[in-house]
Amino acid sequence: MTTVSMTLNGKKVSANVDDRTLLVQYIRETHGLTGTHVGCDTSQCGSCVVHVDGKAVKSCTMLAAQADGSHVTTVEGLANGTELHPVQAAFREHHGLQCGFCTPGMIMSAVDIISRHGADIDEKTIRHELEGNLCRCTGYQNIVKAIQAAAQEMHGAKVAAE
């Protein structure tokens, strides 16, 4: 057993867990934050993407102990109270989901993509950047549209809702 402490969505947490505990298990099972999903469990699908020290990583492919001392943000940590994060709002506005299973990972990856590329990100780049996030409903059109809209929204450009 090992003690893993971190700042999870702005709150200091600590727990004694098996050394082999994956970060995603620590988030979901130890701390009850089930917004982060386990899809493929083989680092392909991206449903489990969270931010560790500001970087979007697959939490099924990281030990909780590796994140000891880190700042971890999950999809539950994005909104400001009842006000959705612009990426969450854009996914709702543009219907960027069908069944919703991949959505938490899509949103966490999208926040990272937008922070690296800024407002002018084009559709091709978004699609390429989503290489590690799979939507089994194949609802990519609206996911891409939502990310593009959020990028413009977050960087000040006015976007008309479609």
Place this chain on the structure above:
Amino acid sequence: MYDTTYHRAGSLQDAEAKFAAAEDAKFLAGGQTLLPTMKQRLAAPSDVIDLGKVPDLSGISEGDGSLVIGAVTTHYEVASSDVVKRLIPGLAALAAGIGDPAVRYRGTIGGSISNNDPAADYPAALVALGATINTNKRSLSAEDFFEGMFMTALEEDEIVTNVSFPVAEKSAYAKYPNPASRYAMAGVFVAKTSAGSRVAVTGAGSDGVFRVSEMESALDANWSPEAVAGISVPADDLLSDIHGSADYRANLVTVMAKRAVAAT
């Protein structure tokens, strides 16, 4: 995953001591291969020794005519480094194409080369650029380091500390990714170095990375895509599986070599 004991190394010496004290330990860098392998119960180390936070093993620096990359430097750091882009642009481009963005934030150059997956991208760059792999025990040339599929010259308790690349005059990498896994079915790194033109292939060889001397001579005489267009590698030593036959891969090697030269 079977039970294991996790240790975070604070320094290289600490990592060595922890490894020596454990029964059957493995070093952990970014974990993008080792952890999936452990989850599938294909590896069951008694202890994992995390090198990820060892300060001396991380970072990118410019030497006298060389580029030095610490072993636990991530693919993201290599891909986005202005120093790498300026000195060896082909290497930055290669790192930008490994896995996906989330994998690139965790995966490391030292971890990738120590694993020596036959479809990994980095081995082609290290061999083509004539890189030197420095460990806690010695220095090895890339060609001596990579010994075959998932095989390297590393001893069990040996740790890659950094990789030193001589700056190349020209460099580029082109790969044909498997449409599903995105692993290279054939990846070709070309470099114009002080030691002449070099061409190294990953993803296609049944024994891992290899050089194509015929293409190297042709590029020495004429650095252009046309120079390699008529040169094909023998299919005998190439991988053949459900994704593509050896003949198909042989053709891919020529096509990727042309594309890589064209990109310089």
